[in-house]
Amino acid sequence: MGLNKEKGDNLKSNIIYSTLYQVFILIIPLITSPYISRVLGATKLGVYSYTQAFANYFVLFGMLGVSNYGNRAIARVRDNKKEMSKTFWEIYIFQVIMTLIVTACFIAYVFFAISDNKIIYILQIFYVVSAGLDISWFFFGTEQFKVTVTRNIIIKLLNAAAVFLFVKDTGDLAIYTFIMSFGTLLSVAVLWPFAKKQISFVKVSYKGVLSHIKPNLVLFIPVIAISLYNIMDKLMLGWLSTDDEVAFYTNAEKIAQIPNSIVMAVGNVLMPRMSNLLASGKKDKSRELFAKSMIFMSCGSILFAFGLSSVSQTFAVWFYGAEFATCGIYIACLCPTIVFKSIAGSVRTQLIIPSGKDNIYIYSVFAGAAVNLVANYFLIPVYQGLGAVWGTVLAEFAVLIVQVVMTTRIYNYSSFIIDTVAFCMIGLLMYICLSYIQIASPILNILTKMIVGFIIYAMLSIVYLYLKKQFNRGGINSV
Numbered sequence: 001m002g003l004n005k006e007k008g009d010n011l012k013s014n015i016i017y018s019t020l021y022q023v024f025i026l027i028i029p030l031i032t033s034p035y036i037s038r039v040l041g042a043t044k045l046g047v048y049s050y051t052q053a054f055a056n057y058f059v060l061f062g063m064l065g066v067s068n069y070g071n072r073a074i075a076r077v078r079d080n081k082k083e084m085s086k087t088f089w090e091i092y093i094f095q096v097i098m099t100l101i102v103t104a105c106f107i108a109y110v111f112f113a114i115s116d117n118k119i120i121y122i123l124q125i126f127y128v129v130s131a132g133l134d135i136s137w138f139f140f141g142t143e144q145f146k147v148t149v150t151r152n153i154i155i156k157l158l159n160a161a162a163v164f165l166f167v168k169d170t171g172d173l174a175i176y177t178f179i180m181s182f183g184t185l186l187s188v189a190v191l192w193p194f195a196k197k198q199i200s201f202v203k204v205s206y207k208g209v210l211s212h213i214k215p216n217l218v219l220f221i222p223v224i225a226i227s228l229y230n231i232m233d234k235l236m237l238g239w240l241s242t243d244d245e246v247a248f249y250t251n252a253e254k255i256a257q258i259p260n261s262i263v264m265a266v267g268n269v270l271m272p273r274m275s276n277l278l279a280s281g282k283k284d285k286s287r288e289l290f291a292k293s294m295i296f297m298s299c300g301s302i303l304f305a306f307g308l309s310s311v312s313q314t315f316a317v318w319f320y321g322a323e324f325a326t327c328g329i330y331i332a333c334l335c336p337t338i339v340f341k342s343i344a345g346s347v348r349t350q351l352i353i354p355s356g357k358d359n360i361y362i363y364s365v366f367a368g369a370a371v372n373l374v375a376n377y378f379l380i381p382v383y384q385g386l387g388a389v390w391g392t393v394l395a396e397f398a399v400l401i402v403q404v405v406m407t408t409r410i411y412n413y414s415s416f417i418i419d420t421v422a423f424c425m426i427g428l429l430m431y432i433c434l435s436y437i438q439i440a441s442p443i444l445n446i447l448t449k450m451i452v453g454f455i456i457y458a459m460l461s462i463v464y465l466y467l468k469k470q471f472n473r474g475g476i477n478s479v
């Protein structure tokens with residue numbers, strides 16, 4: 001009983017740490033983004049976004065599927081220090097080899113194939129190299145979220161301070177790029193002293209390292225597919241449109257991702273716990289945890305989606321400046337992705353990956369990638385950034401549908417669908433009520449809508465959940 005209570009308390013504290021961190025990273029952009037948007041302007045910010053998206057592809061190949069695979073692998077053996085150390089070094093050696101290869105490729109490409117904005121591309125090298133030092137998957141697998149959260153908060157504070165101190169005008173794009181790129185490298189490097197205390201050096205075999213290649217590659221396939229609609233949209237905008245449109249879309253996407261990150265903080269904490277429960281044969285406990293999580297994801301994401309949509313126009317101009325007014329439209333149109341990504345993310349991190357159903361994950365993201373590429377190809381030339389927005393919405397919806405349909409044999413979503421429809425109706429009612437609030441002061445208008453909207457949504461949701469319990473329609477609907 002004591003051990004179970006300790007584990008329960010640890011889960012709660014990890015959820016708190018993860019959520020607090022997501023709230024914190026919400027606050028940092030609220031401070032720095034308006035400043036950067038006004039100092040650098042849309043064109044320069046578009047150049048940074050484009051080069052960062054380009055470098056991100058090399059980071060993806062450096063990490064392969066380690067973020068998900070390493071997390072799951074460590075979670076399964078964390079109760080055996082010797083086995084955990086062996087698993088860590090086998091996975092990490094493979095990660096280092098891949099990073100060295102992609103770093104060499106990045107340097108070669110930049111020096112021989114890039115002519116415009118070469119210095120900005122070169123400065124992204126720190127971001128690429130960071131893939132070789134990133135062992136956050138180890139701490140997630142051992143459920144040590146306090147370590148990663150504390151590290152990230154400190155580094156992000158230093159980053160924000162550096163931006164205000166050294167980025168003063170449009171000519172400081174290189175300085176801004178260095179701060180952001182080197183900051184990423186620093187944030188992963190500072191984890192190593194904590195890891196050294198828990199991992200003993202174990203001599204690993206060549207065969208042991210090779211044993212992790214196939215499962216890594218399996219989970220890398222969906223990573224690449226996801227990147228096609230999370231990164232490729234910016235690259236396609238750069239090819240088919242203008243740097244300004246890249247900046248508008250990127251800034252809108254940043255805002256839309258904030259509430260999703262907060263909701264998904266719970267999913268990130270639960271994935272290693274679900275993997276450990278399934279490895280221990282505690283299927284009933286894992287199903288119960290998943291059912292509760294799904295209700296939270298649905299309720300929370302729908303609140304954020306309708307709430308953000310109601311203030312998007314006012315928020316964009318107040319937050320980024322008049323030059324970025326277009327972002328308001330893009331933010332509102334991206335709001336459905338908050339719901340799609342939160343629910344699909346919950347299914348992925350708490351059902352598909354812990355259960356080892358990696359093929360379902362692969363099929364879903366490939367479906368999303370295909371939808372996104374086709375939509376972007378036809379919509380971006382006509383609708384510019386708005387075309388990329390709708391491509392993203394359609395892609396996330398496709399991922400959600402495929403994941404839900406392909407997991408119906410292991411989970412019955414009937415009650416969850418009823419809950420989601422009910423929360424959507426509550427969100428729509430909240431949105432209608434908020435449309436009548438019109439206050440001249442932008443910040444006062446936003447704050448008022450946030451407070452009033454939360455009260456309306458919370459009260460109606462509590463009433464719904466109470467009535468649901470009374471009519472005995474809740475419970476765990478698993479097969």
